[in-house]
Amino acid sequence: MNKKNITYRRFDTLIIGAGGGGLRAALQLSEAEASVAVVSKVFPTRSHTVAAQGGVNAALANVSEDNWHWHMFDTVKGSDYLGDQDAIEYMCRAASKVVYELEHFGVPFSRLDNGSIYQRPFGGQSKNFGGAQATRTCAAADRTGHAILHSLYQQNIRAKTHFFDEYFAVDLIKDEEGNIQGALIFDIKSGDIVVIEAKTTLIATGGAGQLYRTTTNALINTGDGMAMSLRAGVPLQDMEFFQFHPTGIAGRGMLITEGARGEGGYLVNGLGERFMERYAPNAKDLASRDVVSRSIATEIREGRGCGPDKDYILLKLDHLDESVIQKRLPGIRQTCKTFLGLDPAEKAIPIFPTAHYTMGGIPTNRYGQVVTPVKDTPEEAVQGLYSAGECACVSVHGANRLGGNSLLDILVFGRSAANHIITQLQENRFHRQLYQPSVDQALERLFRWDKKGDGESVEGLRKELKKVMDENCGVFRTQEVLDEGIAKVSALAERMKDAVIDDHSDIFNTARVEALELENIMDVALATVYSAAARTESRGAHSRIDYPDRDDINWMKHTLYFSENRSIDFKPVRTKPLSVDSFPPKPRIY
Amino acid sequence: MRFKIYRFNPEIDKKPYVQEYVLDKVEPGMMLLDALKIIKEQDPTLGFRRSCGEGVCGSDGMNINGVNGLACVTALSDLSSPVEINPLPGLPVIRDLIIDMDQFYKQYRAVKPYLTRKEPLPELELKQSPKERDKLDGLYECVLCACCSTSCPSFWWNPDKFLGPAALLQAGRFLQDSRDQSTSERLEALEGPFKLFRCHTIMNCVQVCPKDLNPTKAIGEIKKMMLTKTI
Numbered sequence A: 001m002n003k004k005n006i007t008y009r010r011f012d013t014l015i016i017g018a019g020g021g022g023l024r025a026a027l028q029l030s031e032a033e034a035s036v037a038v039v040s041k042v043f044p045t046r047s048h049t050v051a052a053q054g055g056v057n058a059a060l061a062n063v064s065e066d067n068w069h070w071h072m073f074d075t076v077k078g079s080d081y082l083g084d085q086d087a088i089e090y091m092c093r094a095a096s097k098v099v100y101e102l103e104h105f106g107v108p109f110s111r112l113d114n115g116s117i118y119q120r121p122f123g124g125q126s127k128n129f130g131g132a133q134a135t136r137t138c139a140a141a142d143r144t145g146h147a148i149l150h151s152l153y154q155q156n157i158r159a160k161t162h163f164f165d166e167y168f169a170v171d172l173i174k175d176e177e178g179n180i181q182g183a184l185i186f187d188i189k190s191g192d193i194v195v196i197e198a199k200t201t202l203i204a205t206g207g208a209g210q211l212y213r214t215t216t217n218a219l220i221n222t223g224d225g226m227a228m229s230l231r232a233g234v235p236l237q238d239m240e241f242f243q244f245h246p247t248g249i250a251g252r253g254m255l256i257t258e259g260a261r262g263e264g265g266y267l268v269n270g271l272g273e274r275f276m277e278r279y280a281p282n283a284k285d286l287a288s289r290d291v292v293s294r295s296i297a298t299e300i301r302e303g304r305g306c307g308p309d310k311d312y313i314l315l316k317l318d319h320l321d322e323s324v325i326q327k328r329l330p331g332i333r334q335t336c337k338t339f340l341g342l343d344p345a346e347k348a349i350p351i352f353p354t355a356h357y358t359m360g361g362i363p364t365n366r367y368g369q370v371v372t373p374v375k376d377t378p379e380e381a382v383q384g385l386y387s388a389g390e391c392a393c394v395s396v397h398g399a400n401r402l403g404g405n406s407l408l409d410i411l412v413f414g415r416s417a418a419n420h421i422i423t424q425l426q427e428n429r430f431h432r433q434l435y436q437p438s439v440d441q442a443l444e445r446l447f448r449w450d451k452k453g454d455g456e457s458v459e460g461l462r463k464e465l466k467k468v469m470d471e472n473c474g475v476f477r478t479q480e481v482l483d484e485g486i487a488k489v490s491a492l493a494e495r496m497k498d499a500v501i502d503d504h505s506d507i508f509n510t511a512r513v514e515a516l517e518l519e520n521i522m523d524v525a526l527a528t529v530y531s532a533a534a535r536t537e538s539r540g541a542h543s544r545i546d547y548p549d550r551d552d553i554n555w556m557k558h559t560l561y562f563s564e565n566r567s568i569d570f571k572p573v574r575t576k577p578l579s580v581d582s583f584p585p586k587p588r589i590y
Numbered sequence B: 001m002r003f004k005i006y007r008f009n010p011e012i013d014k015k016p017y018v019q020e021y022v023l024d025k026v027e028p029g030m031m032l033l034d035a036l037k038i039i040k041e042q043d044p045t046l047g048f049r050r051s052c053g054e055g056v057c058g059s060d061g062m063n064i065n066g067v068n069g070l071a072c073v074t075a076l077s078d079l080s081s082p083v084e085i086n087p088l089p090g091l092p093v094i095r096d097l098i099i100d101m102d103q104f105y106k107q108y109r110a111v112k113p114y115l116t117r118k119e120p121l122p123e124l125e126l127k128q129s130p131k132e133r134d135k136l137d138g139l140y141e142c143v144l145c146a147c148c149s150t151s152c153p154s155f156w157w158n159p160d161k162f163l164g165p166a167a168l169l170q171a172g173r174f175l176q177d178s179r180d181q182s183t184s185e186r187l188e189a190l191e192g193p194f195k196l197f198r199c200h201t202i203m204n205c206v207q208v209c210p211k212d213l214n215p216t217k218a219i220g221e222i223k224k225m226m227l228t229k230t231i
């Protein structure tokens, strides 16, 4: 790569990531006439928000009675009481407004007969603080993510947002006082290096589903922003909580939306039983995701799976009207036909719990400011740095995310981060003097892949890492297995230092991109296994066979993992909401 | 199974060439993208775009045995060996199977692909009947993969003047949306001999669209709207 020819560009704000979170923030900023640069390693509409299916939660009450307070209760309970209740109140209160805005942006929501937005029931939703099933998920058929992402991109075209499409962000630039000053990026098409100087930087790089072998996540979901933050000295929060979605296509990983169960689908085991009735007598198939995934895994472990090897469960939709499937679930029908040669209107779908969502991430407050402990204060804002979306941890999802709450999260906090940035920009009129040593450090990381000679292969390491994460940090965990996971991932991280690539060309060098991505996901894997080994209780998605119970006395706290010395720290859960009474921890029954 | 893949790295190669790869083990249900990923493990220099692996992001459009399609939803069992893979035709090649899509995106942006409102917005949603909403089906699902536009002879000859099927489908998507308030401006902007009227209803676009969309029909509807407007 050309070390001499580096371009320096200046913007008010840099946004890394053009998924729903990044684009919602960009739109707010562009409309406020801030100069904003959006950097994305893929063309914006190829970001993985495009794959979201089922919908976005908001208590619009278009189908049945509902209000934000019930939504808040469900989210707190769903989080297994680890979510921060101030942020959750903020999100649930903002939900309706944010969805109406989306509609005004042009999102082609499905419609009810009276012309209002269509809503469907989703898991973990209730009326009246734990009562009957609510109907809260606003949907555009089963292509809600596509509809939202494209509409947001389109509105950004109107607002004339400045895009850097197919540019890869390498590292943040940080000065001696700890202010974040932008990032070093390179143009994947040409290999040209650019330093974007910005008064504020927002990380919206999405999740890290590529930690695991079978995943609903895209190949680009490699946790880059999380790793960049770690390298800038910021911890990652609650990384032990990784969501396994109950219904990925067995062996392949494509998602079958929870909306399929919302529309009336249900699960059966090898004996033909509707086993969810045993595990969740009220909510049944629409219990929270962690509950359904564990139930499926238990059925299979106890020999009641389906098929010749009893290694999957069936999702039945064939009792539904064909017109319901065509109208409400056309996307998953197409996916089943393509990947299984099966029409769900006629035959049940083989499914298995599949890696899906990163609950943990870069710690932020509800204004999107990245926060880190400084001396005795648990949460001090990192100057100039913001984060929103799946890469961030606000934390509204706590130990387990409810379906339909992530699209809401990315929109609400993308928007609120942008609003906070706008006030910051009014106070900070000028760019600070760029700190060159930090630029040099980022360059070093990039040029390290120009090294020639023999060494470990990136492909080999990636495969081994996913295998370790599957085996040592999956649905069920024990101390022994997790400690082994730490040893194995650490060994891989060590071998990573000797990795080389053969391709050193500048033009669209995908080998280099994949190497940088592997480095990132390796750092995120370390954070995940270390955090999981530290938490000796079972809560939400973190399910310890050796510590089967939730322990509210010792563990109502967030985990923080620091790259330096690979150390673990904790900070309290924010149990005090903004205006209503706190929801104290209760046993979680669905 | 054998694969003959177009290779070209402008930094190294004087001109494009075809490289052969062999895959010993083809498992049932395997998609072309799965095969390409295995080939890339053997030869990491092979360049192609990909992301979602399930036909929703539109990254991996390519010309497969002469037909444009998305590798991730193309089953190997539907392909005859050797599989000949080329970049999507008609646009400049950046490297291997990766094309420069700037012109394609420019035409997309040219149709002002966003909802426009002139009246103040209500506090709640804009109402739209299910029937009005049904009109958007078959229009909004486009993944911008460019399979259609790069199979269209009219687009090959005039990529800067003819908008091409993908952009016209988007134009149709907003013309059909009961909430949009720029119908006459949109129609006016499509007038002239090129932008819309270079479509000669050859239907290549319809045959290749991996999302089963029908740009030709959308174009026909726009032409109809223009006629009613002039009457």
Ligand SMILES: Cc1cc2nc3c(=O)[nH]c(=O)nc-3n(C[C@H](O)[C@H](O)[C@H](O)COP(=O)(O)OP(=O)(O)OC[C@H]3O[C@@H](n4cnc5c(N)ncnc54)[C@H](O)[C@@H]3O)c2cc1C
Pocket: A016, A017, A018, A019, A020, A021, A022, A039, A040, A041, A042, A044, A047, A048, A049, A050, A051, A052, A053, A054, A055, A056, A057, A144, A145, A167, A168, A169, A170, A204, A205, A206, A207, A216, A217, A218, A220, A221, A224, A225, A255, A257, A356, A357, A388, A389, A390, A391, A403, A404, A405, A406, A407, A408, A410
């Ligand atoms: C299959 C599937 C279905 C889902 N369905 C639902 C649903 O129905 N409801 C719901 O609420 N949630 C759903 N989710 C979850 C939700 O879709 C995601 O959590 C959310 O879309 C993430 O959005 P994001 O903006 O944070 O990130 P993403 O959309 O993943 O965007 C990340 C962006 O960062 C960019 N980026 C990353 N690294 C770099 C780098 N190094 N340099 C430059 N750019 C970079 C990428 O290019 C991309 O633009 C689903 C998730 C999946 C996988």
Ligand code: SF4
Pocket: B151, B152, B153, B154, B155, B164, B165, B198, B199, B200, B201, B202, B203, B204, B205, B206, B215, B216, B219
């Ligand atoms: S029908 Fe029109 S747009 Fe489609 S391929 Fe033919 S000329 Fe092109």
Ligand code: SF4
Pocket: B141, B142, B143, B144, B145, B146, B147, B148, B149, B165, B166, B169, B208, B209, B210, B211, B212, B213, B215
């Ligand atoms: S209309 Fe079809 S072929 Fe054309 S860009 Fe859209 S999805 Fe691709």
Ligand code: FES
Pocket: B050, B051, B052, B053, B054, B055, B056, B057, B058, B059, B060, B070, B071, B072, B073
């Ligand atoms: S990889 Fe996304 S469409 Fe093929």
